[in-house]
Amino acid sequence: MVTTKNTANLKDQILDLKKQRNAVLLVHNYQVGEIQDMADYVGDSLGLAYQAKETDADTIVFCGVHFMAETAKIVNPQKTVILPDVNAGCSLEQSCSGDQLESFLKENEEKDYYVIAYINCSAHVKALSDCICTSGNALKIVDAAPKDRPILFVPDQNLGSWVMEQTGRKMDLWQGSCYVHVEYTRESILKIREEYPDAILVSHPECTYAVRMLSDEVCSTEKMIGYSRDSKSKNIIIATENGMLHRLRNEVPDKNFIPAPTQNCACSECRFMKMNTLEKLRDCLLNLSPEVVLQEEIRVKAAAPIQRMLELSS
Ligand code: 13P
Ligand code: SF4
Numbered sequence: 001m002v003t004t005k006n007t008a009n010l011k012d013q014i015l016d017l018k019k020q021r022n023a024v025l026l027v028h029n030y031q032v033g034e035i036q037d038m039a040d041y042v043g044d045s046l047g048l049a050y051q052a053k054e055t056d057a058d059t060i061v062f063c064g065v066h067f068m069a070e071t072a073k074i075v076n077p078q079k080t081v082i083l084p085d086v087n088a089g090c091s092l093e094q095s096c097s098g099d100q101l102e103s104f105l106k107e108n109e110e111k112d113y114y115v116i117a118y119i120n121c122s123a124h125v126k127a128l129s130d131c132i133c134t135s136g137n138a139l140k141i142v143d144a145a146p147k148d149r150p151i152l153f154v155p156d157q158n159l160g161s162w163v164m165e166q167t168g169r170k171m172d173l174w175q176g177s178c179y180v181h182v183e184y185t186r187e188s189i190l191k192i193r194e195e196y197p198d199a200i201l202v203s204h205p206e207c208t209y210a211v212r213m214l215s216d217e218v219c220s221t222e223k224m225i226g227y228s229r230d231s232k233s234k235n236i237i238i239a240t241e242n243g244m245l246h247r248l249r250n251e252v253p254d255k256n257f258i259p260a261p262t263q264n265c266a267c268s269e270c271r272f273m274k275m276n277t278l279e280k281l282r283d284c285l286l287n288l289s290p291e292v293v294l295q296e297e298i299r300v301k302a303a304a305p306i307q308r309m310l311e312l313s314s
Contacts, residue, residue, distance in 0.1 A: 007034070010278045014038060017285035024057035025281075026072065028064030029221040030243035030273040035063050035281060042247060044222035045071075045119045046134040046313065049306065052076050061285060065090045065272045066292075070123050073292040074302045075310075084280035086290035088272045090120050092206075095176030096155035098124025105152075113152040113172070114145050117305070120178075121155055123294055127301035129154075130308070135205050136220035137313035138163050142171070144312050158182070162205040162212060180270045181206035183262035184239050189214050192237055192260055199235035199258060202227060207239055215239070228252045241270045 015038075018025060026048050027039035036042050041051045045068060052060055052072035059080045062069035067090055069083040105113065105128065117129035118138070126132060133141035142163050145151055151169065153160040155176030164171055184207050193201065193214070200216040202224055212218050217227050221244050228236050229252050238244060239260035248257045262268050284290065294302075 007278065010282055011038060013282050014278065014285060017282065018061070021059045021061075021285055021288070022057050023059035023061050023285060024051075024055045025061050025063065026051055028068060028243075028273065029247055030241040030270055031063050031276060032243065032274065033246040034278055035276060036243070036246055038278075038281075039063070044134065044136055044220050046136040046220070047222055048072070049075060049119070049134070049310065052079075052081075053310065055079070059285075059288070061281070063276045063281060064088075065093075065270075067093050067120055067122060069292050070294065071119060071126075071306065073294055074123060074126070074299050075306055077294075077299060080288060081292040082284045082288055083290055083292065084277065084284045085275040088275045090272055091179040092118065092120040092155050092176050093122055093125075096121060096125055096174050098122055098128060101125050101128050101154060101174075111150055111152075114149040115152045115154065116141060116145060116171075117154050118156045118159055119306075119309075123298050123302045125154065126305060127298050129305045131312070132305045132309040134220065134309075135159060136222055137309065138205070139166050140313055141309060142167050142169050145169070156206060158208055158212075159205045161209060162218060165212075178206040180241055180268050181239075182208055183264060183268055184208070184211045184260055185263045186210040186214065188261045188263050189237075189239070192258065196235050196237060196258060198233070199237050200231060200233040201237045201239065201260070203239035203260070211239060224248065225251055228255055228257070231255070241268055241273060243270075243273060 024040045027042045053075040062083045065088045073081040115129040119134045151171040153171045154174035157173045160173040202217045203215040235256045237258045
């Protein structure tokens, strides 16, 4: 049983180990509140990539999912990058392996695709791409893509369609999706809107077209903070993973945040994001393991499109 005393003890151990390891704790917005509260930085994939690149700590301890920790290693290879649970994957990453993308590009060589990969993918996929994007900068990255080449957008079909709707740029889309965000449906959203008729709806671009169409704003997790703060509406329905509510409620305390229901349950949780716990965080700092290790050839190839993204979005 985890008691308050145990938790306080665990937190002290984490703080001590962090000091001993000269570690920086980077945390994604979907982590449980108690991990967010210990972070040196909490944010979205883009903010976390910048933080990972700029840190002068010796160790990066990354609480998010595996591709995020891998990105930290790609941009800052001199650092030891550890994560609490090596099995914290992502359904988008799983939907497009490096081998599948490589075969597809070979079969379609004559098209000379400019490949834009959403950051939710493996190092191997990044290494095969021309530019990376996140939900926070996807519009900018696609706008900046060469006009004389067709774009292949991988792996998220929903983010890809949203970008096409917003930019008017036609792209070929890989058919991947986030298993969490596709659980929101037109019906589940209409139901909650009926309950809170004066509320606005803010959703993540990984949601389906039907849900995006019902939204007042579609944006990355980081942008949800500023949008909610500036909104005149008191009631705000949030259609994204429920870890986001912790930050929203902390940073915008005068608003009432309502988790959008999915078709099957009252709120949505990413099982990969929730694999991280305070115990595992303490253990990975103690053992400096699991550690992200990458083949140098893949790392170097994957670093170039990430660097392009960071330059384009700064
Ligand atoms: P953000 O970059 O908006 O934080 O999104 C990451 C993610 O995994 C969304 O499901
Ligand atoms: Fe991947 Fe979806 Fe989880 Fe984000 S919420 S990490 S896209 S499975």
